[in-house]
Amino acid sequence: MRISLLAFVAVLTGCGAAATPQPLSPPVEQSANVAIAPAGGAVTFPNVGGFSGTFVYSANNAVAGTAASITTIDGSAASLIPGQLPPGKMLAAFEFELNQSVTFVDWYRLLTTITIPSSITPGGHTFSEYGYDLKNAVAEGSNPGIINGWTISFAPGTGPVTLLANHTYLLVLTMQ
Numbered sequence: 001m002r003i004s005l006l007a008f009v010a011v012l013t014g015c016g017a018a019a020t021p022q023p024l025s026p027p028v029e030q031s032a033n034v035a036i037a038p039a040g041g042a043v044t045f046p047n048v049g050g051f052s053g054t055f056v057y058s059a060n061n062a063v064a065g066t067a068a069s070i071t072t073i074d075g076s077a078a079s080l081i082p083g084q085l086p087p088g089k090m091l092a093a094f095e096f097e098l099n100q101s102v103t104f105v106d107w108y109r110l111l112t113t114i115t116i117p118s119s120i121t122p123g124g125h126t127f128s129e130y131g132y133d134l135k136n137a138v139a140e141g142s143n144p145g146i147i148n149g150w151t152i153s154f155a156p157g158t159g160p161v162t163l164l165a166n167h168t169y170l171l172v173l174t175m176q
Helices: 005-013
Strands: 028-035 041-044 052-057 067-074 089-098 102-104 113-115 127-133 138-148 151-154 161-163 168-175
Touching: 052 067
Parallel strands: none
Antiparallel strands: 028 067, 041 052, 052 113, 067 089, 089 168, 102 161, 113 151, 127 138, 127 168, 138 151
């Protein structure tokens, strides 16, 4: 489990001379391993704190045994983000890592939809996902979402798109 930079700073700085420093709770996360089918399909990320996501993917060149490690992180992933933080409040993050490089014929977004907990009032807010390749420590871009109830949908992009083996791709959901 990761401890965020903010929690680490809180432990170091404390709340004053008389107060005992209290660490912030680290983000809660849950992971799973899933197979990637050459014909296409959908991968559902674990539900953590009411956050979950779905990656709908197209036909691709995955070889037998191609799998992805997927993780949902409830809370800020600020300590994982290379470079400048995205605007808005970071609600959750999702990691995706393949054991083999895969080229997808069409690109429906990573993630295609994200579900948020009912404790978040979506009215009056905008939601976006920001993508990062953590191995190369670069931002991959952002995508605005369309909210319907507690599900956020992201418009498809253009394909083909190749995701590289052993690269952790981080997607951060923000609310503004």
